[in-house]
Amino acid sequence: MSYCVNCGVELRESESHCPLCDTKVVNPRKPYNENAERAYPRRYDIVLPAENRMMTALLATILSFLPALTCVIVDYVISEKATWSLYVAIAMGVLWSFVLPPIVVRKHRDVISLLIGTISLSLGLWLIEKIVPVKGWFMSLALPIVICASFFILIIILAAKYVVFGVLKMMAFFFSFTALMVVVIEIVTDMYMDDNVQLQWSLIVFVPLVLVSLVMLVVERKKRVKDEMRKKFHI
Ligand SMILES: [Zn+2]
Incomplete structure (x- = not known):
């Protein structure tokens, strides 16, 4: 029995190269044997991606x-x-x-x-x-939440598509929009329950999300400053 010197995978005598990392198998005690039993078929069938919508x-x-x-x-x-x-x-x-x-x-x-x-x-x-x-819950609760959620998702899709954002900026945008959406959901839920809006649980979600977004924006800014420095001073 041979083992790959690079990745340690167990090898059959029929293998001249490791099937996992393609490292050449060298074992003087168990030399490569073309006719030894194979662990898998030699022939590879190419599966063509069928684009049949x-x-x-x-x-x-x-x-x-x-x-x-x-x-x-x-x-x-x-x-x-x-x-x-x-x-x-x-x-x-x-x-x-x-x-x-x-x-x-x-x-x-x-x-x-x-x-x-x-x-x-x-x-x-x-x-x-x-x-x-x-x-009575559809018009006053379910529909507003569905429309709000879709609207927020639409804004995020359009922002990601047409406005050039960095990854961090995009994530900050996503988090702050999600925070806003959570607040809107609590407003809609409160209105449905007793027409009295008192923000509670949504604020617990809102504050950390906004903080995370701000941290991301700061990091993004810093990276920019770093890039500027690199350009100017060839660091
Ligand atoms: Zn290997």
Whole structure:
């Protein structure tokens, strides 16, 4: 038995080079033997990436709707009406609307996917409100949160795409926007609960996120100053 001198992987006699790091195998006691038993097949099949969008879309559709349909049928057979399975069907429909656009859409994929996802998530939540006993939460709680979240994600996508940011600046932007979103969610939740906005838990999230963003911006600044120094003084 030989072992690779570089990475220590166990080697068969049929290996002239380590399969992991390609280091040449040198073992005078166990020389390379072309005909020894191989650990894996010699032939490599090249798998060509099949760029068949329609086929993938069809597969995604089947994989989304088959479980939903199965659940509805099982539910109907057991209780003679669709109850719990409706939630599964709605969830799978929403999931499908998130999976499909990135496969089918070619231009402005992220923005279109976000738009379709937002519409379908809102529609899904509206349908759930129709079937649960507790009413009145969709318009005043779920929809504002979904729209806010989508709007924030849209801003982040557009910023990352069209505004030239460094990695640290982008992260600082992301964190401060998330902090802002958490506050908006608490405002919406408070309005829904008792029309009385009192910021509590969101501030606990807001403050550290903003602090982290500020630290990132400072570090970014420093790096810039360093780069300037390097350019000017050839350090
Ligand atoms: Zn090796």
